[in-house]
Amino acid sequence: MSRYAMLLAPSANRVYADQASRMSQAELAAFAPVLSGPPAEIGTAAIGGVEYLTFTADLSARDIAYLSNLSAAYALFELVEGDLLRPVGLSPLARYDSDLITIPKYAGKTNEQFTKLVLNLTLLASASADRMLDGQLTVLDPLCGRGTTLNQALMYGYDALGVEIDGKDVEAYKLFLQTWLKRKRLKHTAELVPMRRQGRRAARRLEVTLAASKDDHKAGAVQRVTVLHADTTALDGLIRGNVADVLVADLPYGVAHGSYDDAGGISRRPLDLLERAVPEWLPLLRPGGAIGLSWNTKVARRELAEDILLAAGLEIVEHADLSHRVDQGIERDVVVARKRG
Numbered sequence: 001m002s003r004y005a006m007l008l009a010p011s012a013n014r015v016y017a018d019q020a021s022r023m024s025q026a027e028l029a030a031f032a033p034v035l036s037g038p039p040a041e042i043g044t045a046a047i048g049g050v051e052y053l054t055f056t057a058d059l060s061a062r063d064i065a066y067l068s069n070l071s072a073a074y075a076l077f078e079l080v081e082g083d084l085l086r087p088v089g090l091s092p093l094a095r096y097d098s099d100l101i102t103i104p105k106y107a108g109k110t111n112e113q114f115t116k117l118v119l120n121l122t123l124l125a126s127a128s129a130d131r132m133l134d135g136q137l138t139v140l141d142p143l144c145g146r147g148t149t150l151n152q153a154l155m156y157g158y159d160a161l162g163v164e165i166d167g168k169d170v171e172a173y174k175l176f177l178q179t180w181l182k183r184k185r186l187k188h189t190a191e192l193v194p195m196r197r198q199g200r201r202a203a204r205r206l207e208v209t210l211a212a213s214k215d216d217h218k219a220g221a222v223q224r225v226t227v228l229h230a231d232t233t234a235l236d237g238l239i240r241g242n243v244a245d246v247l248v249a250d251l252p253y254g255v256a257h258g259s260y261d262d263a264g265g266i267s268r269r270p271l272d273l274l275e276r277a278v279p280e281w282l283p284l285l286r287p288g289g290a291i292g293l294s295w296n297t298k299v300a301r302r303e304l305a306e307d308i309l310l311a312a313g314l315e316i317v318e319h320a321d322l323s324h325r326v327d328q329g330i331e332r333d334v335v336v337a338r339k340r341g
Contacts, residue, residue: 026320127288140244203230251295
């Protein structure tokens with residue numbers, strides 16, 4: 001068994017950075033099912049005045065490839081002769097340049113590291129965990145906003161499917177992605193077209209195909225992003241079933257964000273949305289798929305969110321405490337649940 005020390009990446013959000021080491025310990029433990037053996041003695045240590053995430057493990061090359069994708073991973077070292085650090089090369093999934101994730105700036109954008117953490121936890125809890133490094137997965141965000149989760153899915157080499165009720169957000173995401181793809185000179189197509197259900201216009205669909213290189217495009221190795229401008233609680237007939245391997249969503253926080261209620265007004269209660277939406281979401285998830293949700297516990301207790309998922313037949317996946325402060329009005333938590341195979 002070797003002892004390792006991982007240097008964590010700084011975060012643009014200082015409040016999140018202060019809590020990143022605790023959350024990274026929980027995330028590291030969640031990688032156990034795909035590693036040769038579970039990491040042991042997970043903790044933190046100050047080496048040369050800098051805090052590291054530390055653990056003991058026997059890591060194969062594939063194990064290191066998995067851990068390269070830890071949401072806050074910056075550099076990995078093997079500890080030799082006390083505090084002497086031997087660098088271990090990381091190979092994170094990065095199909096595109098990182099500015100695909102970092103360029104978009106807008107009010108309400110979820111922290112990029114946190115988005116990656118929730119996606120990782122959800123992937124690792126799903127039946128597709130052992131295919132995380134191999135691509136050809138589909139990530140669904142049924143509350144996708146301007147596409148932070150969708151872009152992280154693209155970085156991993158996956159297809160992405162989103163639903164967003166705000167047409168301005170869909171158009172803003174289309175404009176950003178097209179502009180970015182043109183600037184990077186990547187082969188792509190993009191169109192925003194109306195969708196009909198029972199002969200009536202029911203939604204709009206943004207369809208984007210892209211490839212990381214000309215050779216990939218020529219070989220047909222393309223990725224697809226689909227975003228529906230639609231109500232996430234009324235998806236019947238708009239998306240075929242069993243389409244997603246994982247579902248990841250950041251629920252309305254009940255402070256600056258809301259969701260539409262049955263009367264067409266704005267509700268700031270995330271559990272109301274969850275109760276209405278889960279029956280629409282589950283048929284889209286493949287057997288063995290997993291759901292990862294984050295929300296503001298100041299407006300919705302964790303037990304109530306879990307009750308809704310359990311009542312839908314999902315199995316809660318246990319993790320160490322991931323609750324953390326976002327700002328004065330938001331205390332965020334994460335719940336992951338698995339659809340039985």
